[in-house]
Amino acid sequence: MRIWPVAQGVAWRTLKIVLTTPSLFFPSLLFPLFFFTAFAGGLSQVSHVPGFNYPPGYTTFQFVFVLLQSAAFGGVFTGFGVARDFETGFARRLLLASPNRSGIVLGYGLAALARWAITATMLTMIALIAGLNIGGNGVDVFGLYLLAVLVNMAGFLWSCGIGMRLRTIQAGPLMQMPVFLTLFFAPVYVPLELLQGWIHAVARANPVTYVLATGRGFLAGDPPHVALAFGLAVGSAAVLALWAFRGLRNAEAAG
Amino acid sequence: MVNADSSLADNSIVVEGLVRDFKTLRAVDGIDLHVDGGEIYGFLGPNGAGKSTTVLMLTTLLPPSSGTARVAGFDVVHDGPKVRASIGAALQEAALDPLLTGRDHLRLQATLQGIPRGDRSTRTSELLERVGLSDAADRKVKGYSGGMKRRLDLALALVHRPRIIFLDEPTTGLDIQSRMALWTEVARLAKEDGVTIFLTTQYLEEADVLADRVGIIDQGKIVAEGTPAELKDEIGRPSVHATPLRAEETQRVTKVLARFGDPVPGAVRDIAVRLRDGTSGLADVVRALDNEGLIVANLELQQPTLDDVFLAKTGRSLEGAGGEEEPDSVSPPRKGRRR
Known part of the structure; x- marks a missing residue:
């Protein structure tokens, strides 16, 4: 049984709901813009701290974080939709009408990606207006957005797995909180080298630190540990894909 | 896409020893069923008897605890995708998205079932016309009445021309006109399109009017089965x-x-x-x-009525067993009960 028609249908319906419901669409679009404005504008003096060495500047430094953050939360917000569909019973229609149910997860995933693509486009345009410096070449820029896509998928697959296991929108904090903590225990405001004490130890152990550093490196034209960053991103997405599909099996068994 | 036209297609439902346990409760307790192609099978029982659980298992929405069930010739556990491609279902709670229009729902259903893009629009319009929702097609479902939602649900079940349709209490909460309209459509589907209909209901009149054969379920077990006339003749x-x-x-x-x-x-x-x-x-x-x-x-x-049959088999009245009042009674259009 073909997976694509199911994925196409689920993605179309999810996007239609998000794009025609302002209460769903605008928060995921406006929060990253707000964070970018607040971090890049309000904290720009951080770039004068001794040891802060990022040639493209603080706006670009923060842009990469906000881009990856928007990617992660774009995925998580789509997971909220999964949980809502189970809570309202609409997921039962999808399970019943989909010959190949794996397409349901794929469809939600495509919707998460498309939804984030809109946010990323807006964010990039505003960042360019605000003085985003791109030191890297086209391949570097592609690398940054590819990393963000993987982060988006990882965020979605995590929350999708939760949504399909708990099947209630009350699972929202459980989807959001680990992602929030993982992102903010990375070097958000200053490079890793400037962190001290326990936060430095935590950031060093946090895989997002390496993804973030590589992303920032892409825009500086000198990306560090690219293989590690992509390995972590692809590995997380692969493990979380397993998590999400097992969540689907869990939902199927529950009826 | 599965088409009802194929005369060689298996439209039957065959169930053997089907069981479903929920922790300490056995909702369905080893039922056996055989529904022939093109037949309307009425599955009658009070609330909590096991009707909906049976439908959930036959539509692959709930795995059985034990036993086997073949729908359209496919095993519900091992051939789930093929079963789903062969059946349509309108479940007790119409699973509709209030933010989508009726047309959106049909378009979604057609896409999920793999109907080619070029045919989706035609099929959608045809079904909206058939269930009398053409005028409301582009309104969001949150503004639909209960009867409109039921009709849309039926249209959704028909999108891919399934060989077997499951209707789980399709007329619960409907007014008399809507019930009659739905009965007419269900009877037409079986008679003209040769679709097998598995219909659960608490309404005696519904089973009496529509069903070729009736199975009466109580506490997870089938307590009587036969044509309505045969069952009533047993009471005599x-x-x-x-x-x-x-x-x-x-x-x-x-x-x-x-x-x-x-x-x-x-x-x-x-x-x-x-x-x-x-x-x-x-x-x-x-x-x-x-x-x-x-x-x-x-x-x-x-x-004798089917309620008399239920009473004779279980010692309880079906109409009182579910704890819910029967809605306004509708006189059966083809069979008189009183004289």
Whole structure:
């Protein structure tokens, strides 16, 4: 049984709901813009701290974080939709009408990606207006957005797995909180080298630190540990894909 | 896409020893069923009897705890995708998205079922017309009435021309006109399109009017099965229902009627007995009441109903067993019950 028609249908319906419901669409679009404005504008003096060495500047430094953050939360917000569909019973229609149910997860995933693509486009345009410096070449820029896509998928697959296991929108904090903590225990405001004490130890152990550093490196034209960053991103997405599909099996068994 | 036109297609439902446990509760307790292609099978029982759980298992929404079920020739556990491609279902709670329009729902369903893009629009318009929702097609479902949602749900079940349709209490909560319209459509589907219909209901009239065969389920077990006529023939004897004109004569009327048969449940002011001598006993009842000088406001002979069958098999009335009142009764269009 073909997976694509199911994925196409689920993605179309999810996007239609998000794009025609302002209460769903605008928060995921406006929060990253707000964070970018607040971090890049309000904290720009951080770039004068001794040891802060990022040639493209603080706006670009923060842009990469906000881009990856928007990617992660774009995925998580789509997971909220999964949980809502189970809570309202609409997921039962999808399970019943989909010959190949794996397409349901794929469809939600495509919707998460498309939804984030809109946010990323807006964010990039505003960042360019605000003085985003791109030191890297086209391949570097592609690398940054590819990393963000993987982060988006990882965020979605995590929350999708939760949504399909708990099947209630009350699972929202459980989807959001680990992602929030993982992102903010990375070097958000200053490079890793400037962190001290326990936060430095935590950031060093946090895989997002390496993804973030590589992303920032892409825009500086000198990306560090690219293989590690992509390995972590692809590995997380692969493990979380397993998590999400097992969540689907869990939902199927529950009826 | 599965098409009902194929005469070689297996449209049957075959169930053997199907069981579903929920922790300490056994909701379905080893049922066996055989529904032939093109048949309307009425699955009758009170709330909590196991009807919906059975439908969930047959539509692959719930795995059985044990037993086997083949739908359209495919095993519900091992061939789930093929089963889903062969069936349509309108479940008890119409799973609709309030933010989508009726047309959006049909478009989504057509896409999920893999109907080619070029055919989706035609099929959608055709079904909207068929269920009388063309004018409301572009309105969001949150503004639909209960009857409109049920009709949309039925249209969704038909999108890919399934060979078998499951309807789980499709008329619950509908007004009389909507119920009649849905009955007409269901009967047409079976007669003209050769679709097998598995219909669960709490409404006796619905099973009586629509079903070729009826299975009665109680506490997870099938307690009776056959055509409505066969099941009622098992009971055999009609009942007489008398309504005393004066309430103080109720006891005396009860004593007179008790001479002619065993008591059966009746309406609030009715006294009812199953006649030992069948229809011929009615004249004796009239004479006995007259001899005692008792006047009745109403005297009625009732043929056995499916509720009588349920009562005979379980010792309880189906109409009272579910704890819910029957909605306004609808007179069956093709079979009279009273005379």
